[in-house]
Every structure is written in structure tokens, then in C-alpha cells.
Amino acid sequence: MADASFDDFTDIEGLLRIPRLTALAAGPDGRLVAQIQQADEHGARMRSSLWELDATGEADARRLTWSEQGETAPRFARDGSLLFASARPDPTGEHDDDGAAIWRLPARGEAHVVASAPGGLTLVAVADDGSMLATTQVLVGGSLDDDAERRTARSEAKRTTIWHTGMPIRYWDHELGDESTRLVLVSQDGDLRELTPGADPVALTNASADLARDGSIVVTTWTTRAAGGETRTGIAAIDVSSGDRRMLLEPTAAHGWSSPRLSPDGARVAVTRGTTSTPTDTSYDFLEIHAVAGGDAVAVDVGDLTIGGYAWVDDARLVVSGDLHSRGAVLLVDVATGAVRTLVDDAPHGALAPTADGTAVLALRDDVACPAAPVRIPLAGDGAVTPTPIRAPGGIGALPGRIEWVETDVEGVRVGGWLCTPQDASASAPAPVMLWIHGGPHGSYNAWSWRWNPWLAVARGWAVLLPDPAMSTGYGHAGLNRGWPRLPDVVWRECETLLDDVLQRDTLDASRTALLGASFGGFMTNWIAGHSDRFGAIVTHAGLWALDQQHATTDAASHKVRVHGHPDALPDWYRAYSPHHSASAIATPMLVTHGNRDYRVPVSEALRLWWDLVSGWQGTPESMPHRFLQLTDENHWVLRPSNAVTWNETMLAFCAQHVLGAEPIPDALPW
Structure with a gap:
């Protein structure tokens, strides 16, 4: 395991080779897995691997995965197995799609492919019954059933055209419009079922979605085009058994919605309501708790905090992190009343992962003087708390x-x-x-x-x-x-x-x-x-x-x-x-x-x-x-x-x- 001995900041390459923690997953049995990036041998790219951490902070970390392609999006199933996405080869040869597949690593034994798709699979959430929510890409105008055939034909013809019918057509570093994002339900045995058949190229672009723990409902952002090249994003609810979709929160010209997160019982959804920027006002974010069945929302007053992320501890509590006063904070929210308690306010914290027993939240803490490192934040008490560091690869020594x-x-x-x-x-x-x-x-x-x-x-x-x-x-x-x-x-x-x-x-x-x-x-x-x-x-x-x-x-x-x-x-x-x-x-x-x-x-x-x-x-x-x-x-x-x-x-x-x-x-x- 890498230690925190690096202190030669004149060595730029050495700094860039330090392992970087990017995500956490908390298991039902107290296990903790981190996603860690590190430069490859030639510095050509960053490669992710999964590591087991000791959530008590005592034992050294242990590396779990080693492939050249890397592993991402770790999630625990209720049986304790670890699910993740990877484009590494399937040793059985059964799944030969080029994109990332969903893999399962049991508590004992070797990792194996659960499911794959021609457009790859990105794991989003896991239900208690073992079913999974994932996203995939299909060529526009098609479906999961005919996507492989259509991709082969497009590739053999070396056809690279994109037919645009509106905005947007680009996002950060890639083109939009030739593929359509779809939500799929993945059974425990790896069977795939489309939940959003016919979704156009805009509806689920950069979507944020969640699956109820009982597997009955999915909530997702849903984007539509509006006049003048604008788009509007609301929150849709999808009944998993019937596939019926309804708009849970409608967007307007004045505001939209993002980042839906379902409570463990599936009765409530935490969302961010964002106002539309104008020449006189920027966009403002508001954290709200809505009942899935409808009714008045609970507004959460986060003060000066700029919302970064949030996660449910249990049906009654939500943890929220974000930027605060050139530092950062983690808040604990009573979702029934919207009352807020500040847990820590010394630095930014990300990758929030509440423990299964609801006694703590695991997070990645960093500041200007220290790269992201895992900590355990206890939730008991009435005021601020003292986090416990967790041993992990990476870190630095003395600053210059x-x-x-x-x-x-x-x-x-x-x-x-x-x-x-x-x-x-x-x-x-x-x-x-x-x-x-x-x-x-x-x-x-x-x-x-x-x-x-x-x-x-x-x-x-x-x-x-x-x-x-x-x-x-x-x-x-x-x-x-x-x-x-x-x-x-x-x-x-x-x-x-x-x-x-x-x-x-x-x-x-x-x-x-x-x-x-x-x-x-x-x-x-x-x-x-x-x-x-x-x-x-x-x-x-x-x-x-x-x-x-x-x-x-x-x-x-x-x-x-x-x-x-x-x-x-x-x-x-x-x-x-x-x-x-x-x-x-x-x-x-x-x-x-x-x-x-x-x-x-x-x-x-x-x-x-x-x-x-x-x-x-x-x-x-x-x-x-x-x-x-x-x-x-x-x-x-x-x-x-x-x-x-x-x-x-x-x-x-x-x-x-x-x-x-x-x-x-x-x-x-x-x-």
C-alpha cells in the first residue's frame, strides 16, 4: 500500500502518480470499498481499481481488482457480493461486447460477468432483491433488441454521420445525437429489460436516477426540448412492474429538477430544485423532500451551503454535503421537519456512504492542503462531531x-x-x-x-x-x-x-x-x-x-x-x-x-x-x-x-x- 511519504513537490510526475480516491461503497456487513485511480506505467491514462478498506480505521487497505481496463461504480448487493462495471475481457467468452459490463465479486471466489449490452452498462443502483438499475446506450431509433445488429452495420459501413433535429448537440467533450441513453432493469441472473423504450436522444442525457430498495419504482431526471434551443428537466417516476411512466415533478421555464434520491422505503425523494438563470439572477439550488405519492414538499434550509451531494441514512434522515465559506460542511437533516444539524464544517466532503446500521456516514474529505482521504463521521449526538480517519492508499507528507x-x-x-x-x-x-x-x-x-x-x-x-x-x-x-x-x-x-x-x-x-x-x-x-x-x-x-x-x-x-x-x-x-x-x-x-x-x-x-x-x-x-x-x-x-x-x-x-x-x-x- 502507498504511504504518505511523498513530499518532493518539484517532482511533478511523482505527484501525479499518487493514488487518488474517487468513490466509496458501504456494504451491509460493515465492509467498505473504495474506487482508486492511478496513472498507468506510461502516464497515458488514469486507471481505476477497487480496494477493500477497514472502516474501523485499523487495518491496511487490500486491493481487490487488477485488470488493465479498470473497474468503476462499486455497489454492494444485500448478500454482501460486490458489483462493479468493467470493460475487461470475460474469461468465459460468453459476453464479448466492447463496452463495460456489470461484474459480481462474491465474498469468496472470482469475479464473473452478470450482464452486458452492445452499448455498455453503467451500474446505478441495487435493490434488496438483487435486481439492478443500469444505463446503456442504443443507436437512435432502435432498441436494446436490435442494437447489436445496427451497430455492426454502422461500423462495417464506416458511417459516422449524426442527424440533428434540435439542441443540444454536444456536451463537454463528446458529441450527442447518435445514441440514446436508456434505463434498464438487470435481474439478479443478468436478464435485461428496457424501462424507457423509445426515449429520444435528449430525455436521459446525463440522467440521474435511483431505484427503490424494494425494486418497485425508479425515479429519474427526464429532459425535453423547448422553444428557442432550450431544454427543461423534470423528475419522472417509473413503475418497474408495469413500465408506466409519469411526471412526478414537472419543469417550468423558471425552474427544473435534478439529483433524485429515493428514501429506503421508496416513499420520499430528495431532489434539487434549480432556478433558471436570467440576466439579473444566476441559478439557485434548493433542497426539497417530496412524497412520491404527492403532497406538500419539505424545504431544507441549508444556509450558505452550496449543495454538492446527499444520501439517505434511513427513512428519517438525510446527510448533505457541499461548499461553505471557502471550506465545506456535512449536514444531517430531519426529513420530516427539514431541521438541520451541522456535523462538520472544516472542509469539503464527497462520496457520502452511510453505514448500513445508520450510526455513521463514510466520506472522502479533502482541502487545499490534503488530497481526498476517507473518514468516518458519527451521527450520534446533538452538535458537531469528530471524524475518524480511515487508512487508505495515497496521501502526502510534508508540504513545501x-x-x-x-x-x-x-x-x-x-x-x-x-x-x-x-x-x-x-x-x-x-x-x-x-x-x-x-x-x-x-x-x-x-x-x-x-x-x-x-x-x-x-x-x-x-x-x-x-x-x-x-x-x-x-x-x-x-x-x-x-x-x-x-x-x-x-x-x-x-x-x-x-x-x-x-x-x-x-x-x-x-x-x-x-x-x-x-x-x-x-x-x-x-x-x-x-x-x-x-x-x-x-x-x-x-x-x-x-x-x-x-x-x-x-x-x-x-x-x-x-x-x-x-x-x-x-x-x-x-x-x-x-x-x-x-x-x-x-x-x-x-x-x-x-x-x-x-x-x-x-x-x-x-x-x-x-x-x-x-x-x-x-x-x-x-x-x-x-x-x-x-x-x-x-x-x-x-x-x-x-x-x-x-x-x-x-x-x-x-x-x-x-x-x-x-x-x-x-x-x-x-x-
């Missing part, structure tokens, strides 16, 4: 610096952030400073990140400031709406004020600074580049550049156009806030990085920015300071470990060159 919370006042609003400083920063050797602006804009610098890890910069002598400005999560609806609709001047004023405050320290060097950001943070860095020359270098990843172009080409076009309107109708707003209008004012060296498969912020944003930078440079071509790192097989995030090494090394070297006077990056990258 200090972390502290800093705050400032901006027009009567307290704005804070985390400041990470090298151990040896002093008045005689002040540290250069990086300002990082997070994406979203609804996000928070409250958690560990493998993609944007400040400790890699701290290990090289940089201080890193991580603000949570306007529109950050964890500060209630007012915090989410401050600065809406994505006003860069509001966010910049708050970030710059906090930066100026911390730069008054004699341990930080105000003359040597860099600015970095991704997604919305990349939009911010692009906008700031044309409105300030105070930084020595700017790094922009997956950033919006020309809003008139991005708003209509993103996969979330309906949202963007609804909120921001058409450029012809709001020319002054677009001229003030679209970064490309200030291209001629950019004087700071910029590193542009972008993934070709990014559909949320299409690579056309980077291509247009790059052209504006190169064509606008008045010096000789060889003297141009700007650079473009194109990631041809990445999407909105840099996920491949080998590419992440290159991205981090390049980003750090670019900042070192233009802020610290280090040697220029060679034309052929050495990483």
Missing part, C-alpha cells in the same frame, strides 16, 4: 510551505482566499507571487486539485494567492449573484484588492507577480490582460476570448444567450466585457493553453486569441513573447498524466522566464 486564510474589505464585503507561501520566504528573500483565479464562476478554492496544484509552484519559491471572489460557492445565494452576469470588473476589483493587501507583507515581492486562470478564470485573465500591465506573465487556459463567438458555439449556448443576450442588442455590454476588444492593449507575455476537444469553451477561442496576439505583435517574429500550448487530445481539463506533466512544466517555466528572468523555453519542449 505554509497555508493561511487572508481577508480584505471591498466596499463593505469581506473577500477572502488562501495564501500558500514557501517555508523560506522572508524579508531578505521575499517570494514572487502568483494570483490564481478559479473557474465556474461558481466554484471555490476550498479543495485539493490534481490539475491546478499550488504546491508545485510553492516548491519552486512562489507564493500563490487563491481568492474566492464574487460568484464563488459557499456564500449563499447573495454570494453567487454578486457580480452577475459574469462581470469581470467586479471579480477583478475583489481579487486585486486582496492581492494588494497581501503584497504589503515584506515576505512577498510585489515587483514580481504572475496571473493565472482557467475556464472562467481564463476569461478573467484574458480580460485583465487588456486592462492591466501590472503582471510579468499571464497564463490562460481554456479561456473565453470573443464572447460574440463563444456564446453561440459552446455546448451550453442556450444558457449563455439567455443570460447575456445577442451582441447586436447589447453592443455596449459586449464591448466592455469581451476580452478581444482590448487585444491591442495587451503588453504582458501570455501563455495560451487549450484542449482541442473542449466543447464548453471551444478551441476556436484560443485560435482567435492566438491570431490576435501574433498578428498584433509589432516586433520581429522571433522576439514575440507569447506562446501557445495546444493539447490536441484533451478537453476542458488536462486529464492525461503525461500531458499534465508537460502543462505544469511549461506553465512554471513560462512564469519563471518572464517574471524571474530564467532561461527562455526552447522551441522544442523538453518535457
Whole structure:
């Protein structure tokens, strides 16, 4: 088992090889299984495996699965067997579909395939009778019965066309419209039955669904198209025995629904009601408990918490986690009254897995200084509790610096952030400073990140400031709406004020600074580049550049156009806030990085920015300071470990060159 001895944050590849916990499954007999990702030998991809953990926190973890293809979505059956999804070969040869199948690992014996389908199977939930809810993909216009034949014909003809009849047509990094998601019931013996025959390509795209423990009912999100390229998502209930479907919660133009979770007795469903964003108001989430049979809902007041996830402990209690005040919290809810008790409020917690006896919830806890690690949170008592750590692979040793919370006042609003400083920063050797602006804009610098890890910069002598400005999560609806609709001047004023405050320290060097950001943070860095020359270098990843172009080409076009309107109708707003209008004012060296498969912020944003930078440079071509790192097989995030090494090394070297006077990056990258 890996230990927590890693402490050399100059070793980027070493950091990216640390095991990462991503999911938990609690068994009926007190067992606990974790899904853990780790880079393969060449750093070409992340591979998941399943590990048995000791929920009491005493014994070492034990690895359960070893395949090259990896295993995901662990769920326990009532008999104690472990179910999971994997595309590894079936040794019996009975199931030869290319996609992931559902496997069963008994308490004693070898894993075997339970069920497979031509479009793969993703395990969603398991009932007490052993039946399972899963999703699969079928080619549009077909069914599970004829899908294999139709896929073979399409493959042999090398046909790759997609016939679109409306929006959406893309999602993050993949195309939509050629396949339709279907819900299927999988019997204990592996027989498949479609629960949503004829579902169109939109209805169950990115669906969230749940199965009652008695196997009688399924609840699922159900999406329909509306006029103007919009979609609306409600909650449907499906009677498993008859297949009848009814809308349990209807969507409207003003709100929709997501994340349905059935109580153990199947009588109630916890859901998130989300309002529709407008030019004056962002979207707000509300946690509600609805009776499946109908009636008044119980509204749960979670305060400033931005909801992240929830799980039923029993029929009377629900645990909820989310972002809170640049940290996070776990709440215990009395579902009859909506009353809330805070269990912990020191950090974000995810992968909530209540124990079968209802005495605790198991979760993955992380923060800016520590990657996700499993903990046991007791539920007894009246107030806050103390979680117990659970031994697991991964973890880190000593950090290369200090972390502290800093705050400032901006027009009567307290704005804070985390400041990470090298151990040896002093008045005689002040540290250069990086300002990082997070994406979203609804996000928070409250958690560990493998993609944007400040400790890699701290290990090289940089201080890193991580603000949570306007529109950050964890500060209630007012915090989410401050600065809406994505006003860069509001966010910049708050970030710059906090930066100026911390730069008054004699341990930080105000003359040597860099600015970095991704997604919305990349939009911010692009906008700031044309409105300030105070930084020595700017790094922009997956950033919006020309809003008139991005708003209509993103996969979330309906949202963007609804909120921001058409450029012809709001020319002054677009001229003030679209970064490309200030291209001629950019004087700071910029590193542009972008993934070709990014559909949320299409690579056309980077291509247009790059052209504006190169064509606008008045010096000789060889003297141009700007650079473009194109990631041809990445999407909105840099996920491949080998590419992440290159991205981090390049980003750090670019900042070192233009802020610290280090040697220029060679034309052929050495990483």
C-alpha cells in the first residue's frame, strides 16, 4: 500500500502518480470499498481499481481488482457480493461486447460477468432483491433488441454521420445525437429489460436516477426540448412492474429538477430544485423532500451551503454535503421537519456512504492542503462531531510551505482566499507571487486539485494567492449573484484588492507577480490582460476570448444567450466585457493553453486569441513573447498524466522566464 511519504513537490510526475480516491461503497456487513485511480506505467491514462478498506480505521487497505481496463461504480448487493462495471475481457467468452459490463465479486471466489449490452452498462443502483438499475446506450431509433445488429452495420459501413433535429448537440467533450441513453432493469441472473423504450436522444442525457430498495419504482431526471434551443428537466417516476411512466415533478421555464434520491422505503425523494438563470439572477439550488405519492414538499434550509451531494441514512434522515465559506460542511437533516444539524464544517466532503446500521456516514474529505482521504463521521449526538480517519492508499507528507486564510474589505464585503507561501520566504528573500483565479464562476478554492496544484509552484519559491471572489460557492445565494452576469470588473476589483493587501507583507515581492486562470478564470485573465500591465506573465487556459463567438458555439449556448443576450442588442455590454476588444492593449507575455476537444469553451477561442496576439505583435517574429500550448487530445481539463506533466512544466517555466528572468523555453519542449 502507498504511504504518505511523498513530499518532493518539484517532482511533478511523482505527484501525479499518487493514488487518488474517487468513490466509496458501504456494504451491509460493515465492509467498505473504495474506487482508486492511478496513472498507468506510461502516464497515458488514469486507471481505476477497487480496494477493500477497514472502516474501523485499523487495518491496511487490500486491493481487490487488477485488470488493465479498470473497474468503476462499486455497489454492494444485500448478500454482501460486490458489483462493479468493467470493460475487461470475460474469461468465459460468453459476453464479448466492447463496452463495460456489470461484474459480481462474491465474498469468496472470482469475479464473473452478470450482464452486458452492445452499448455498455453503467451500474446505478441495487435493490434488496438483487435486481439492478443500469444505463446503456442504443443507436437512435432502435432498441436494446436490435442494437447489436445496427451497430455492426454502422461500423462495417464506416458511417459516422449524426442527424440533428434540435439542441443540444454536444456536451463537454463528446458529441450527442447518435445514441440514446436508456434505463434498464438487470435481474439478479443478468436478464435485461428496457424501462424507457423509445426515449429520444435528449430525455436521459446525463440522467440521474435511483431505484427503490424494494425494486418497485425508479425515479429519474427526464429532459425535453423547448422553444428557442432550450431544454427543461423534470423528475419522472417509473413503475418497474408495469413500465408506466409519469411526471412526478414537472419543469417550468423558471425552474427544473435534478439529483433524485429515493428514501429506503421508496416513499420520499430528495431532489434539487434549480432556478433558471436570467440576466439579473444566476441559478439557485434548493433542497426539497417530496412524497412520491404527492403532497406538500419539505424545504431544507441549508444556509450558505452550496449543495454538492446527499444520501439517505434511513427513512428519517438525510446527510448533505457541499461548499461553505471557502471550506465545506456535512449536514444531517430531519426529513420530516427539514431541521438541520451541522456535523462538520472544516472542509469539503464527497462520496457520502452511510453505514448500513445508520450510526455513521463514510466520506472522502479533502482541502487545499490534503488530497481526498476517507473518514468516518458519527451521527450520534446533538452538535458537531469528530471524524475518524480511515487508512487508505495515497496521501502526502510534508508540504513545501505554509497555508493561511487572508481577508480584505471591498466596499463593505469581506473577500477572502488562501495564501500558500514557501517555508523560506522572508524579508531578505521575499517570494514572487502568483494570483490564481478559479473557474465556474461558481466554484471555490476550498479543495485539493490534481490539475491546478499550488504546491508545485510553492516548491519552486512562489507564493500563490487563491481568492474566492464574487460568484464563488459557499456564500449563499447573495454570494453567487454578486457580480452577475459574469462581470469581470467586479471579480477583478475583489481579487486585486486582496492581492494588494497581501503584497504589503515584506515576505512577498510585489515587483514580481504572475496571473493565472482557467475556464472562467481564463476569461478573467484574458480580460485583465487588456486592462492591466501590472503582471510579468499571464497564463490562460481554456479561456473565453470573443464572447460574440463563444456564446453561440459552446455546448451550453442556450444558457449563455439567455443570460447575456445577442451582441447586436447589447453592443455596449459586449464591448466592455469581451476580452478581444482590448487585444491591442495587451503588453504582458501570455501563455495560451487549450484542449482541442473542449466543447464548453471551444478551441476556436484560443485560435482567435492566438491570431490576435501574433498578428498584433509589432516586433520581429522571433522576439514575440507569447506562446501557445495546444493539447490536441484533451478537453476542458488536462486529464492525461503525461500531458499534465508537460502543462505544469511549461506553465512554471513560462512564469519563471518572464517574471524571474530564467532561461527562455526552447522551441522544442523538453518535457
